[in-house]
Amino acid sequence: xxxxxxxxxxxxxxxxxxxxxxxxxxxxxxxxxxxxxxxxxxxxxxxxxxxxxxxxxxxxxxxxxxxxxxxxxxxxxxxxxxxxxxxxxxxxxxxxxxxxxxxxxxxxxxxxxxxxxxxxxxxxxxxxxxxxxxxxxxxxxxxxxxxxxxxxxxxxxxxxxxxxxxxxxxxxxxxxxxxxxxxxxxxxxxxxxxxxxxxxxxxxxx
Numbered sequence: 001x002x003x004x005x006x007x008x009x010x011x012x013x014x015x016x017x018x019x020x021x022x023x024x025x026x027x028x029x030x031x032x033x034x035x036x037x038x039x040x041x042x043x044x045x046x047x048x049x050x051x052x053x054x055x056x057x058x059x060x061x062x063x064x065x066x067x068x069x070x071x072x073x074x075x076x077x078x079x080x081x082x083x084x085x086x087x088x089x090x091x092x093x094x095x096x097x098x099x100x101x102x103x104x105x106x107x108x109x110x111x112x113x114x115x116x117x118x119x120x121x122x123x124x125x126x127x128x129x130x131x132x133x134x135x136x137x138x139x140x141x142x143x144x145x146x147x148x149x150x151x152x153x154x155x156x157x158x159x160x161x162x163x164x165x166x167x168x169x170x171x172x173x174x175x176x177x178x179x180x181x182x183x184x185x186x187x188x189x190x191x192x193x194x195x196x197x198x199x200x201x202x203x204x205x206x
Contacts, residue, residue, distance in 0.1 A: 025128040028135060036064045036139045043113055055115040058083045060136075062107030069142030070096075072182060073149040074112040074119060083108055088182040095192075099199065107140050111152055125155040137167060137174065144206055147178040175206040
């Protein structure tokens with residue numbers, strides 16, 4: 001006589017619905033900022049940028065047309081009024097000094113307006129922040145762009161199989177170099193040596 005327990009079928013796994021992707025929004029609106037001063041004001045005041053209010057929005061620093069724009073994912077956790085005023089900022093200052101660049105030659109900005117723990121940059125990008133970043137870079141019009149955060153490459157239009165080398169915008173083309181984040185360099189000093197080696201090679205041809 002067969003055992004009824006042996007005839008029981010295994011429960012069928014029911015696929016769980018995936019959360020829908022955030023809908024794409026026109027964060028810049030119908031009248032986007034037309035110069036860097038207007039963008040800075042929009043960056044810290046616009047209600048379209050939903051930041052949940054947990055951390056303050058921090059404006060970029062520097063002037064348009066800088067020799068180098070440095071882009072980081074987000075402000076540091078304890079930034080108050082100045083972008084990167086903590087340990088990451090001190091590391092960046094040392095790096096820029098070694099590169100022979102002072103404050104007047106650099107424009108420092110973040111892809112997100114405020115510190116955002118565990119930020120999903122890909123989701124944030126497709127929800128509309130990629131267009132905001134493109135506008136920001138166009139208004140800043142730097143001669144070169146150093147991106148400190150490999151997770152930012154998709155926000156800049158990079159494809160996985162094609163390393164990002166330049167950005168096209170209304171004012172022309174900007175050479176781009178992508179490297180690791182400042183906090184990663186603080187945790188792994190060898191990354192600073194890698195950045196320097198790549199910088200020397202890149203700056204020799206750009």
